[in-house]
Structures are given as structure tokens and as C-alpha cells.
Amino acid sequence: xxxxxxxxxxxxxxxxxxxxxxxxxxxxxxxxxxxxxxxxxxxxxxxxxxxxxxxxxxxxxxxxxxxxxxxxxxxxxxxxxxxxxxxxxxxxxxxxxxxxxxxxxxxxxxxxxxxxxxxxxxxxxxxxxxxxxxxxxxxxxxxxxxxxxxxxxxxxxxxxxxxxxxxxxxxxxxx
Amino acid sequence: xxxxxxxxxxxxxxxxxxxxxxxxxxxxxxxxxxxxxxxxxxxxxxxxxxxxxxxxxxxxxxxxxxxxxxxxxxxxxxxxxxxxxxxxxxxxxxxxxxxxxxxxxxxxxxxxxxxxxxxxxxxxxxxxxxxxxxxxxxxxxxxxxxxxxxxxxxxxxxxxxxxxxxxxxxxxxxxxxxxxxxxxxxxxxxxxxxxxxxxxxxxxxxxxxxxxxxxxxxxxxxxxxxxxxxxxxxxxxxxxxxxxxxxxxxxxxxxxxxxxxxxxxxxxxxxxxxxxxxxxxxxxxxxxxxxxxxxxxxxxxxxxxxxxxxxxxxxxxxxxxxxxxxxxxxx
Numbered sequence: 001x002x003x004x005x006x007x008x009x010x011x012x013x014x015x016x017x018x019x020x021x022x023x024x025x026x027x028x029x030x031x032x033x034x035x036x037x038x039x040x041x042x043x044x045x046x047x048x049x050x051x052x053x054x055x056x057x058x059x060x061x062x063x064x065x066x067x068x069x070x071x072x073x074x075x076x077x078x079x080x081x082x083x084x085x086x087x088x089x090x091x092x093x094x095x096x097x098x099x100x101x102x103x104x105x106x107x108x109x110x111x112x113x114x115x116x117x118x119x120x121x122x123x124x125x126x127x128x129x130x131x132x133x134x135x136x137x138x139x140x141x142x143x144x145x146x147x148x149x150x151x152x153x154x155x156x157x158x159x160x161x162x163x164x165x166x167x168x169x170x171x172x173x174x175x
Numbered sequence: 176x177x178x179x180x181x182x183x184x185x186x187x188x189x190x191x192x193x194x195x196x197x198x199x200x201x202x203x204x205x206x207x208x209x210x211x212x213x214x215x216x217x218x219x220x221x222x223x224x225x226x227x228x229x230x231x232x233x234x235x236x237x238x239x240x241x242x243x244x245x246x247x248x249x250x251x252x253x254x255x256x257x258x259x260x261x262x263x264x265x266x267x268x269x270x271x272x273x274x275x276x277x278x279x280x281x282x283x284x285x286x287x288x289x290x291x292x293x294x295x296x297x298x299x300x301x302x303x304x305x306x307x308x309x310x311x312x313x314x315x316x317x318x319x320x321x322x323x324x325x326x327x328x329x330x331x332x333x334x335x336x337x338x339x340x341x342x343x344x345x346x347x348x349x350x351x352x353x354x355x356x357x358x359x360x361x362x363x364x365x366x367x368x369x370x371x372x373x374x375x376x377x378x379x380x381x382x383x384x385x386x387x388x389x390x391x392x393x394x395x396x397x398x399x400x401x402x403x404x405x406x407x408x409x410x411x412x413x414x415x416x417x418x419x420x421x422x423x424x425x426x427x428x429x430x431x432x433x434x435x436x437x438x439x440x441x442x443x444x445x446x447x448x449x450x451x452x453x454x455x456x457x458x459x460x461x462x463x464x465x466x467x468x469x470x471x472x473x474x475x476x477x478x479x480x481x482x483x484x485x486x487x488x489x490x491x492x493x494x495x496x497x498x499x500x501x502x503x504x505x506x
Binding site for chain 1: 176177178179180181182183184203206207210211213214215220222223225227274275276277278280281411412
């Protein structure tokens with residue numbers, strides 16, 4: 001067996017400097033190790049797109065990507081994301097142009113109050129990349145971690161189908 | 176949330192030495208249970224040792240046909256691995272019918288085995304709970320116990336084991352591989368999960384510092400005709416009221432090989448050995464299936480709100496067996 005390496009230094013429980021890569025930019029924030037990625041984004045970086053719904057991994061409103069995989073930011077420690085690539089809803093538009101999924105959510109009226117929408121969109125884009133949007137049933141199953149209190153589910157499915165089929169931007173109003 | 180301290184380790188030996196040396200320390204993998212428990216004050220402050228960089232997340236086929244799943248392999252990755260889908264569909268289905276896509280991206284297989292119960296009294300730091308605070312009593316006995324167990328209970332705890340994946344793994348006779356500062360050992364999965372008895376705070380035989388490095392699923396050709404049937408209050412993202420992991424081979428109308436385990440109704444992932452005994456060598460008929468299911472539930476102990484589970488579990492077993500019988504007969 002190879003001799004054990006020394007563990008990284010113990011950090012906390014008091015505040016420590018944490019270096020995070022969010023939407024391609026490097027941030028240095030000072031926070032306690034117990035701070036969740038969600039609270040770090042919202043309270044330390046002013047990135048309030050990810051929402052705090054349940055804060056216990058049940059609602060999906062805080063869905064972001066860590067190394068391109070969708071996760072719930074409320075059950076992720078910010079400090080554990082050092083060296084990883086974090087993507088939030090604020091990172092979806094490119095050069096001021098909305099992501100096709102954002103456009104589809106707008107044109108298909110895929111939200112009412114909008115509180116769950118950033119999480120829905122982060123899940124929806126990941127869903128297409130994962131290849132789990134083959135049918136409405138499959139979309140429903142693989143989107144079940146994102147609860148919509150307004151029950152905009154039919155329109156959310158439509159928006160996802162639009163992007164999947166490359167027909168985004170048609171919109172309900174023109175049908 | 177409780178204050179925590181944090182360090183990251185990159186090799187297994189250091190991880191084990193670090194945790195073993197500090198009684199207040201704990202491994203941090205996916206965090207889907209650990210962070211939740213710390214946030215609701217159901218666990219004390221800890222020194223978290225982040226093991227997510229350890230190289231124990233592979234899924235490998237062994238020479239003897241067994242599949243070895245790394246302790247840090249994520250639920251979604253295991254569920255979608257072609258070798259798991261092909262050889263152990265019940266395990267793939269059990270994983271995919273659990274939690275949500277996001278949580279399955281995070282949660283590790285080792286952590287899945289160690290996840291804590293969903294009993295609301297266990298999670299309420301103000302409530303009496305023999306599992307969280309031994310000797311304080313069980314609030315669930317006279318409380319809201321619709322979701323609680325009817326098999327394997329004791330007067331001290333009736334919490335249902337929440338894992339789906341573990342139910343399939345119990346049916347498959349998996350082995351839990353453990354490493355500690357003394358070396359490696361393996362534990363048969365049915366011995367890994369302990370009944371509450373007089374010590375509901377003790378859920379498994381691991382000692383402080385023990386690390387689940389892998390879960391090994393032995394080759395089982397019969398498992399190619401297998402399924403996980405989960406019955407619950409809503410269609411997705413919900414715990415089981417009753418579930419069955421089942422593999423079945425029927426030859427000339429007779430049950431040649433069967434594996435059956437239950438979730439949602441017991442205090443541990445429940446291998447249905449009584450039912451298997453009735454089924455083996457018997458005609459693959461609804462009458463046999465009903466008799467086997469009834470035998471399994473004969474000693475069930477209902478609570479005021481969950482007596483329905485005794486019937487529901489039987490129907491779940493019968494439907495799983497009938498479904499697999501029909502599939503086995505298909506050309």
C-alpha cells in the first residue's frame with residue numbers, strides 16, 4: 001500500500017476563504033463550511049436565480065449544475081465545490097441572448113408565479129443533454145424532482161418538447 | 176444548521192485514518208442525508224471528511240460474472256450502467272424509482288445503504304425517539320404511523336427502512352465490502368441491516384471509521400427476468416408504501432428459481448424467505464403466489480394507521496410474480 005497522504009488542512013467551523021468557479025468566473029468568498037451552495041450563491045454572490053423552496057432537497061427550486069450534472073444546491077456544501085464548475089440560471093444566456101429553453105418557457109407560458117422556474121430550466125436543459133425527454137411520460141418522470149406549486153406542468157412539458165424538436169419560439173398565442 | 180468543520184481527502188487510507196482518529200468526524204459523500212440531518216439538528220456537529228475524490232466510484236464486471244459497484248458510484252450512474260440494466264433490471268429499476276434525478280446524481284451507493292429513516296419523529300429533534308435518543312420512547316407508536324413498518328418491528332421502533340436499492344440488493348444476495356484501518360472484510364447484505372429489537376439506534380454492524388468501498392452483486396442468470404414494483408401515494412419521487420424486488424424463472428409451469436424482497440413495509444430491506452420457500456417447486460399460479468404472499472405477511476404487526484400495508488404488500492408480491500411469469504412465457 002502506498003503511504004497515506006496527509007489530509008488537507010481542517011477548515012472551520014469558523015469562516016474560511018473559499019474559491020468557487022461560477023458561470024465561468026472565479027469568486028473568492030468568506031464563509032463557514034456549513035454554508036450551502038444555495039446560500040453561498042444567494043447571500044454571498046448576489047446570484048439569486050436559484051431559489052430556496054424547501055431547503056431539504058424536496059422541491060428542486062435550487063437546482064444548479066456542478067460539473068454539468070444537475071444537483072440540489074441546498075444539500076450541497078459550498079466548500080465542497082472548490083475545484084468544480086458551477087452553473088446557475090444566470091449563466092444560461094449567452095451575450096445577452098436567452099438560452100432556447102428560457103425562450104421556450106416564455107413563449108409556452110411555462111410558469112405562473114415563476115418561483116420554481118430557474119430550477120425547472122436548469123433541470124430541463126440537463127434533461128435534454130441526458131437524453132431523457134423521449135416521451136411526455138419520460139419527461140414527467142425525469143422532471144419529478146422539480147415541483148411547481150402552480151402546476152404549470154403541461155406547459156413545462158411543451159417547452160421541453162419545443163426545444164427537443166427544435167421548434168422553440170412558436171408560442172401558444174399563435175396556435 | 177449545525178456548525179461543521181471540513182477537510183478533503185484523496186486516498187482511501189487517509190480517509191479511514193482521518194475519520195477513525197476523531198470520534199466526532201464523519202464521511203461526507205453525496206450529502207443528501209448528512210447535510211439534511213445536520214440542518215434539522217437531528218445529528219450533532221461534526222468534522223466532515225469529504226471523500227468525493229476517492230477513486231471508488233467504478234462499476235466493474237468480475238471474472239465470475241459478479242458486478243462490483245464502487246461505494247461512491249452515484250445512483251443514476253449505477254441505474255443506467257448497461258451491465259446493471261441487462262443483468263439486474265430489478266436493481267436498475269429500484270434505483271430509478273427512488274428519489275429524484277438531482278438527488279440520484281448526488282447520492283452514493285454506500286450512502287444509500289446508510290441513509291437514515293424518514294420517520295418524522297426521528298427527524299424532529301423535539302420528539303421522543305429511541306433511534307435518535309435511546310431510552311426516550313417511540314412517538315410513532317401513538318402517532319401518525321401510516322407509513323411505518325409492519326414487519327421486523329419492536330416495541331421500541333417501527334420506522335420503515337427507506338431504501339429501494341437495498342431491497343433489490345437483498346434479493347440479489349449482495350455483499351457489502353468494508354475497509355478500515357485493520358483491512359478489508361465483506362458482510363452479507365442481509366446481515367448488514369439490523370432489526371431494531373432493543374437497540375434501534377444500531378442500524379448496521381459498521382464501526383466508526385469503517386468505509387463502504389464496494390457493493391458486490393453475485394452473478395444470477397435468473398435476475399435477467401426481474402423487476403422492482405413500487406406502490407406509493409404518487410407516481411414519482413415518493414417513498415414506497417409497499418414494494419417488491421423479484422426475480423423469477425418458471426420451467427414447465429413450475430417455479431424453478433425465485434428471489435423476492437420487500438420494501439416500504441419493514442424495518443429493514445426484507446428478504447421474503449417464507450414466500451420463496453412456498454414458491455420454489457410449486458406451480459406458477461395465482462393461487463400459489465397468494466399463498467406465498469400470505470405466508471410472508473403472517474406475522475405482520477399492524478399499527479392503528481397502517482394495517483392496509485399487510486394486504487397491499489401481498490397484492491404487490493402477487494402482481495410482481497404474475498408479471499414476471501407472463502414475461503417468462505413470452506416468445
